[in-house]
Each structure stands twice: as structure tokens, then as C-alpha cells.
Amino acid sequence: MAHPDLHPVERALGYTFKQPQLLVQALTHRSFSTPHNERLEFLGDSVLNCAIAQQLYSHFPDLPEGVLSRLRSNLVRQQTLHEIATALALGEHLRLGDGEVKSGGRNRPSILADAVESLFGAILLDSNFDQAQLIIQQLYAKRIAAIDPATPAKDPKTLLQEALQSRHLPLPHYELINATGHAHEQIFSISCNIPALSILTTGTANSRRAAEQAAAQSAYEALSK
């Protein structure tokens, strides 16, 4: 089965590159050399978003757009990509500059997550969108199957509240800072303030509720970084 020339990452992905230099580039951090993987990451991020959007759209025909969007955020965020990178054992195959290696770059979630996205971009260029989507589907199959549409994904306010409670910190403070526009097009800006962590974010949307959720989402991301 196993082709002797196959790169371990190709074996883990279940995909053989026709242009192996694309695989090498996807695994090359900017601290190592050029060409590095930043442009591939840009491409791969959009491929991932689109592939997951399609998967969720067809898998959950009854869920509204807002829930699909939230489910997707969970699936494409750094933490999930980090888990996928770990399952693919990407860390040991990354090409990093000496400084990055010494400071633990092989285990850094942001570097690993970026490399996963870069791989998706590399597969797109090496083959086409459908092929990249297929690999993404395989990597995400169990995660998508595990989603129970009856218990929708937690919204950002809930996630933020739980994260703060687990750290024994007080709840965030939401405040309306601006509302502009006419009745049918009002835009609300709401701030989310967590003084204990010096986190202050703002969300802007066409409803107070959506603006609060957007502010909470930014705060949750700041907290998770």
C-alpha cells in the first residue's frame, strides 16, 4: 500500500502531490525561507471556508444562516485546525527558522493551524477545488457527523460567559455605544468590556442582539489567543 516515496504528510492526508514543491511550500514557515506558506494560507483559508459552508448547507437543510455561520466558525477556528494538525503530525515536518524552533514553534497553535490551511491551498493549486474539498470533507467528517442540530452550537456570549466563569472572573459588561440610521437600517454598536483582562471589544450589527454577539465573539477570540 504505502508508496516508499510518499511524504508522511501525504500519507496522513490521503493525497499525493503531483507538484511536491507545493507540499514543501505549504510546510515552510516564513521564518525559514521563501517561498513560504503565507500566500497558500490565504488561498487555503478561503477554500476551507467554502468547503465547510457547502458541507453544512447540505448536511443541515433546515438550519438558518446564522446557525450555519456559527457552526462554521467553530469548525474553522484555530483550535480545531490545531487539532487537525496534531492528528496529521504536522509539527515535526514544518520547516521553521532556528529561532522559531527554539521558542517552541513546532507546537505553536497559530503556526500549525496556518500550515493546515496552507495544505488546503496547495491541494487546490495541485488539483482543483473539488479535490481540496474532498480532503477537507474527510478530515472533518467525524466533526460534522458529531454535530447535533437539535442542540445548536453555543453562541459567542455563552462561550465567553463560560470561559470567564471557568477562570472565576466576573461576567463581561455590555454597553450600547452608538445607534445610527433610520428605522429600517439602524446600526448598533455595542461594547463588551472585561476589565479584569483589559479586554474591550466592539460589535456592530443591525440588531442589538447581533451587535452583542459580535462584540462577545471578538472578546472570546482575544481571550483564546
Added chain:
Amino acid sequence: MAHPDLHPVERALGYTFKQPQLLVQALTHRSFSTPHNERLEFLGDSVLNCAIAQQLYSHFPDLPEGVLSRLRSNLVRQQTLHEIATALALGEHLRLGDGEVKSGGRNRPSILADAVESLFGAILLDSNFDQAQLIIQQLYAKRIAAIDPATPAKDPKTLLQEALQSRHLPLPHYELINATGHAHEQIFSISCNIPALSILTTGTANSRRAAEQAAAQSAYEALSK
């Protein structure tokens, strides 16, 4: 040439739907009836982002990720989609509830932009990704050809500054509100404050410069809404 049964939007797009109900759904605002276009918009937004990412990637082989990302933001933002909707004369074909029609919904940029994205989602479902990408490429060909890589897209801070100057308003005030993490993974939060407009946004990134730009981007979006 013109097929008598062709919907005017099909003629404008240069695409004939095999499943005309998808076209109807893409043109149906939630104020009219279900099935409306919100789920298609979710799908179409991701198709558009991915198609434009690929276009920019191949068209500008020497531009770094950050510039590609900024160029894409300009191409997929509401204002550009509104222009495309106008060129397609979408407004007159939208299916809107009575209240929306009376309050000028046919000319509302957000409704028109959402309908354009929905059309991309509908084409994806009716055919496949490559077909949707082809239509997007045709609609964007002149805009992408007009980009001069030697004069990069204006960054959000510059755009915001120009917008404020044109309104004779003072410049925004940027302030570092937080910096966390160790040397190699520091995260900065910077606020962008425009008291005259009650706009206060925050940007979070791994450099002060990127955090400022993120805060400026949010403020610019709040300003443009």
C-alpha cells in the same frame, strides 16, 4: 440569441438555471416568503470569497498575503456588490414584502448585495464550484484588470482618514488598550475612537500596526453603514 423563456437576470448573468426555483429563491428576500435567500447568501458569500482569492492569487503572483487580503476586502464588500447588482438590474426582480418595497428596499444596498451573493450560491448548487467561479470571474474581470499592483489598495487607516477628512471631522484617536502573551506570541488590542460619530472600535492582532489597521477597518465599516 435571446431565449424567450430566459429570465432577465439569467440573461444579465450569462447563465441559464437548470433548476429555475434556485434563481427564484436567490431573488426572494425574507420579507416576502420562504424559501428565501438567506441560506443561499451564506453559501454564496463563501464561494465569492474563494473565487476572488483564487483570482487574485494567480493574477498577482508577487503580492504578499496581506495585500491580497486587502484587495479581496475591497472586491467583496457591500459597495462593490451593490454596483454589480445595479449593473444586473437586480432591484426590479427582487421579491420583497410590501413593507420593504414601500421603504425603498429595491434600492437598499444591503438587500441588493445579499441577492448577488445568493445568486452565486444558487449557481453553485445548480452546477458546481467551477461554474460559479466562472460567472464571478466574468462579473469581476474589469475590476481585477483595473487593479494596479504598483499602487496597492489603500489600507483601512488611510481610507478612514480620508473619509473623515471629506466630512471635515478630526482624525481618529488610536490607543493601546492591552498587550498580552510572551515575546513570540504577543497580542495587541488597540482602540480606534471617533468621538464626533460615537464610533469606538477595537482591533486585536499580533502586531501593533495590524491591530490599528483592524480597529480602523471596523470603524470604517461602521462609518460606511
